[in-house]
Amino acid sequence: MRQALFRARAALARLALSATAGLALVVAVVPGTEAAAERRVALVIGNGAYQTVPSLDNPLVDSKAMAAALKRIGFEVVEGYDLKLDGMRSLVSEYAAKLDGAKVAFVYYAGHGVAVAGENYLLPTDTVLKSEADLDFRTMNINLVLRQMQREDRVNVVVLDACRDNPFAKELARSLKTRSAAVGAGLSEIQVNSAAGTMIAFATDPGKTALDGVAGQNSPFTTALLKHMETPGVSISTVMDRVREDVWRSTNEKQRPWVNTSIIGEFYLNPVAPTVKVAAVDSPGAPLPPAVPGVASGALPNPQALEMKLWEAAERSGAPEDYKAYLEAHPNGYFAQIARNRIARAAAPAPGAPARTAVSEADLKAETGSAATEESLKLSPKDRAEAQQRLKALGFDPGGTTGKFGPGTRRAITNWQKTRGIPESGFLSKLQQTALWEQSEEDFRKLAAAKPVERVRTVAPRPPRPAPAHGEARNEAYARPAPQQAQPQRGGGASLGEVGNFLGGVGNLVGAIRR
Numbered sequence: 001m002r003q004a005l006f007r008a009r010a011a012l013a014r015l016a017l018s019a020t021a022g023l024a025l026v027v028a029v030v031p032g033t034e035a036a037a038e039r040r041v042a043l044v045i046g047n048g049a050y051q052t053v054p055s056l057d058n059p060l061v062d063s064k065a066m067a068a069a070l071k072r073i074g075f076e077v078v079e080g081y082d083l084k085l086d087g088m089r090s091l092v093s094e095y096a097a098k099l100d101g102a103k104v105a106f107v108y109y110a111g112h113g114v115a116v117a118g119e120n121y122l123l124p125t126d127t128v129l130k131s132e133a134d135l136d137f138r139t140m141n142i143n144l145v146l147r148q149m150q151r152e153d154r155v156n157v158v159v160l161d162a163c164r165d166n167p168f169a170k171e172l173a174r175s176l177k178t179r180s181a182a183v184g185a186g187l188s189e190i191q192v193n194s195a196a197g198t199m200i201a202f203a204t205d206p207g208k209t210a211l212d213g214v215a216g217q218n219s220p221f222t223t224a225l226l227k228h229m230e231t232p233g234v235s236i237s238t239v240m241d242r243v244r245e246d247v248w249r250s251t252n253e254k255q256r257p258w259v260n261t262s263i264i265g266e267f268y269l270n271p272v273a274p275t276v277k278v279a280a281v282d283s284p285g286a287p288l289p290p291a292v293p294g295v296a297s298g299a300l301p302n303p304q305a306l307e308m309k310l311w312e313a314a315e316r317s318g319a320p321e322d323y324k325a326y327l328e329a330h331p332n333g334y335f336a337q338i339a340r341n342r343i344a345r346a347a348a349p350a351p352g353a354p355a356r357t358a359v360s361e362a363d364l365k366a367e368t369g370s371a372a373t374e375e376s377l378k379l380s381p382k383d384r385a386e387a388q389q390r391l392k393a394l395g396f397d398p399g400g401t402t403g404k405f406g407p408g409t410r411r412a413i414t415n416w417q418k419t420r421g422i423p424e425s426g427f428l429s430k431l432q433q434t435a436l437w438e439q440s441e442e443d444f445r446k447l448a449a450a451k452p453v454e455r456v457r458t459v460a461p462r463p464p465r466p467a468p469a470h471g472e473a474r475n476e477a478y479a480r481p482a483p484q485q486a487q488p489q490r491g492g493g494a495s496l497g498e499v500g501n502f503l504g505g506v507g508n509l510v511g512a513i514r515r
Helices: 002-016 059-072 085-098 134-138 142-149 169-182 220-228 236-250 303-317 320-329 336-346 361-366 371-376 381-393 407-420 430-450 470-479 496-514
Strands: 024-030 040-046 076-081 104-110 113-116 119-122 155-161 198-202 258-261 275-281
Touching: 040 059, 040 085, 059 076, 059 104, 059 220, 059 407, 076 085, 085 142, 104 142, 119 142, 142 155, 155 220, 198 236, 220 236, 236 258, 303 320, 320 336, 361 430, 381 407, 381 430, 407 430
Parallel strands: 040 076, 040 104, 104 155, 155 198
Antiparallel strands: 024 275, 113 119, 198 258
């Protein structure tokens, strides 16, 4: 976020000074708070595609929106969606490794969660609970995640939008028999370590269930959190107060978020933006002329004024990079869609890719993909593999990138369609292909750049062997080189290919002696 603001303000200053020829731009960034330079790491998990209980419509939408918001305010985000138990454990392990040296740890979970005997458990998509023992082996106890966060002295924030009905309440109540009262609705209160500086936030009061909201949209709790968490210079306590009020009103006083915190002092999810000073000089040592209006030293203008100035500057220049600077600073701004349209018109489509024109959301949601619409795209195996890779880059795992659309790919397409509010058919249409390419472009490039370069072992060509003479015919089996097989190399050992070459040489020698 800081880098985006820096680039955006630099672009504004450059455009404002463009009328003055021969000037060099000098930009100095003075951090507004020490927290702006600290490492902040977040874990985001959204589970909705449950296999043995009714699926949930909104966790995927909620968690992806949360991951994007956290990235915008400077968090490194470790994210995963529709995870089975092994996937959740692996992701939490990856998150724990990244926490080393971080000053802020944040966790957001959306999906099914259960409370039994005062303990809270997060449910992977492959959970099957038939007895109390299954809780230890087939779910993830939230305390396991908390222990990873509290290993160092840092600020810890845990947000759980998982206070839904317990889908295993009857099974667990039967297994617990006389202790059936220990199976609670919603989640149980979590006591925080006062020395660790921890905040726990539930979507509703402990022991209560939260509303999931309209299918395909954010839940009431996550809607309110997304609305307020990016507000710069507002403490997290104030953010949660505003969230509580919004949720209480939007649910007609049926749901009230609950917070327990031991954080001392003020902590900001989005610290005050750094002060930017801009000056133009025509030679070293020359006096600084007056600063650019709106970006002068001292306090920055309010966000709306800054957004307006950036947009006006981009409109005057018409340059795609200036529209991009506007979007980096205001991805959800008043003119964001227009800026995307300008950029799309200026970009030439890549070979083999769908036309890079802006897709109307109304047209996109009105078009249903089918086997016929997908067939009309005439996707080659390479195109299909790229579609699978793009789905994977967005967090919708197709189960492989083979170039063949099987059940895994159909499921991934359906889940992606669900997050975009598109009719869920599992098949692509022309507009949907264009939308998928546009949405995944940045993540797809990162995924492609992260692929390891495959190392190919080269073997020097062997000179052709002369045809065997009469006495050599029976030694042909020994003379023929053995096929090379991929075998692990052991220290000082010979490969099968080398053994074959040696036996071939022995065969030639025997044939020569017999002649």
